Structures are given as structure tokens and as C-alpha cells.
Amino acid sequence: MAAPNSTTFSHLSFVLVGIPGLEPWHSWISIPFSLMYTAAVLGNCGLLLLITTQSRLHEPMFIFLSMLAVADLLISTCTVPSTLAIFWFGPKAISFSACLTQVFFVHFLFVAESAVLLAMGFDRYVAVCDPLRYTTVLTNEKIGKIATAIVVRSFCIIVPQVFMIKRLPFCASNVIQHSYCEHIAVARLACADISLNIWYGFAVPIVTLMLDVVFIAVSYVLILRAVFKLPTKDARHKPLSTCGSHVCIILLFYIPAFFTFLAHRFGPNIPKHIHILLADLYVVVPPMLNPILYGMKTKQLQKQIGYLLSLKWKWC
Numbered sequence: 001m002a003a004p005n006s007t008t009f010s011h012l013s014f015v016l017v018g019i020p021g022l023e024p025w026h027s028w029i030s031i032p033f034s035l036m037y038t039a040a041v042l043g044n045c046g047l048l049l050l051i052t053t054q055s056r057l058h059e060p061m062f063i064f065l066s067m068l069a070v071a072d073l074l075i076s077t078c079t080v081p082s083t084l085a086i087f088w089f090g091p092k093a094i095s096f097s098a099c100l101t102q103v104f105f106v107h108f109l110f111v112a113e114s115a116v117l118l119a120m121g122f123d124r125y126v127a128v129c130d131p132l133r134y135t136t137v138l139t140n141e142k143i144g145k146i147a148t149a150i151v152v153r154s155f156c157i158i159v160p161q162v163f164m165i166k167r168l169p170f171c172a173s174n175v176i177q178h179s180y181c182e183h184i185a186v187a188r189l190a191c192a193d194i195s196l197n198i199w200y201g202f203a204v205p206i207v208t209l210m211l212d213v214v215f216i217a218v219s220y221v222l223i224l225r226a227v228f229k230l231p232t233k234d235a236r237h238k239p240l241s242t243c244g245s246h247v248c249i250i251l252l253f254y255i256p257a258f259f260t261f262l263a264h265r266f267g268p269n270i271p272k273h274i275h276i277l278l279a280d281l282y283v284v285v286p287p288m289l290n291p292i293l294y295g296m297k298t299k300q301l302q303k304q305i306g307y308l309l310s311l312k313w314k315w316c
Helices: 023-053 060-077 082-089 096-129 131-137 140-166 185-187 195-229 234-267 272-282 285-297 299-315
Strands: 015-016 092-094
Touching: 015 096, 023 060, 023 082, 060 082, 060 096, 060 140, 060 272, 060 285, 082 092, 092 096, 096 185, 096 195, 096 234, 096 299, 140 185, 140 195, 185 195, 185 299, 195 234, 234 272, 234 285, 272 285
Parallel strands: none
Antiparallel strands: 015 092
């Protein structure tokens, strides 16, 4: 289906076209996307169900992991179904208010997930470097305060972006060359100076993500220093194995995030369809892989899954 005429504009709505240049392939692209989204939903829901129902997993590490699972579920669910609708049925109209709502949640969840990864890094730091105080440092009350701080920080950072878009006049095209509403993609349609949007959109990742990465890196330097002071190889194996899953998730989140961010702002030579395809993959691949990575590398989860499977087999 051809994209709507970009010269026809109503300030009450926008049109999302999917991946520009790959329209003939949308139906084929939808197959792996729908499979990945299904795996992400099943994996994260299964992980949440396991953590919620198994009292042995009611520990700070798994509480933070459940926060990550919730963020993954939300960020994929607020983008992938609408993207699949475009792949299956063609360009999709979205109201201005719905577009702003999607902008808010996409960026809010992105910043929140970064903060959750930082909290998980702090959890691993306390567990390895100060294990005797682990239960007193990370009480349920303090975890609740951390969760509240994550929500408040993300909200305060992202709300200005919504108002920056809302203040812009749109007098030309209403066609967004993207699969979902994203801050800069929407702002570029304005017939006004968007320097403030660009610089604020640049400052948010620098101030938040870079600080989070720095603090996570510091925590892991301290963790590695503590681990390699342990006397035996077996003593080092358990903390390294537990931290390994967290490191994989960190890399899976931040490497494509920074690549997408830099390509969007400083990579005009990158084909548009490549950039949009990567942005679409970014909201579905990490949510799909995170439960698998933790399931493969965390022995406590493996034991609980094995325990549940043995009970099921026994009753059958």
C-alpha cells in the first residue's frame, strides 16, 4: 500500500509508514517480528510468574529482574503491535494525542530500563563486596524507594520532551517516516526551529545513560577487584556466573541504544530503512533475549524451573 500524500495535513493526526523503502517486504518482515514479540511476551510473563509464585526467588536480585521484565513487556507492547499492524495492513493513522502518548512511554521506559540496570549493578556490588550487609542494605522498603526514584526520574526527564513537541507548529507533512512515534522523528515534521528538541534529545542520553553506564562500570570494577581477591577458583565462579547474565543484558541494552542514538543524530549517510529497522529490532530483541540470558546463567532460576517441571511430571 502506497504512503498517503504527504502534502495533505491535519494537525490532529499523523501517519506512520513503517520502514521506508522496504514496504514490499513488510509482510515478510512481520513474520520474525511477530515470533520475537510472542517469545518476548511469553518469556517475560513466565519470568514474572516464576518470581511471583516462588518464595525462594523473593530476593532483591529477582525483584530488580522482575522490574526489568515489566519494562521489557511495556516497551515492546507499546510499539510492536502497532508496527505489526503497519506491516500487515499498510500505513496507519495515529491521533496527535496518541502519538504524544507513545513518544512519552517509549522514552520513559527507555530511561527507566537504564535505571533498573543501574539498580541491578548496585545489587550485585552489595552482594559481592559487602555480603554480610546485603539483607540490611537492600530491604523491601529500600527497594520500594529505588523503584519510586526510577519512576520519578524517568517521568521528570521525559515529560519536557512531550511539551516540546506539543508547542511546535505543524503545517506541512503529517507522514512520520517511522514505525512508531519517536521524539525527533515527529519533531522533524514541524515548520519551526527544533534546535531545542534536538539538544534536549541529545542531553537526555548523555546525562542519564552515560551516568548510568559510568556508575555501572565503577560497580563492576569494584566487583572484579573483590572477586579476584577470593582464594579459590570455585569461590570466584559463583559471583562471576551471576554477574555474567547482568553484563550480557547491559551490553544488549546499551550497545544498540548508543548506535541507534548516534546514527539518528549524526549518521545522515546511513540509509533510512536501516536506521528504522534497527530501531524496530531494538524494542523487541532485548525483551526477547533478557529472560533467556538470565535463565541460562542463573542457577537459582534453573533450579526453580527444574523443580516446577519435576512437580508437573510427577502429577502427570
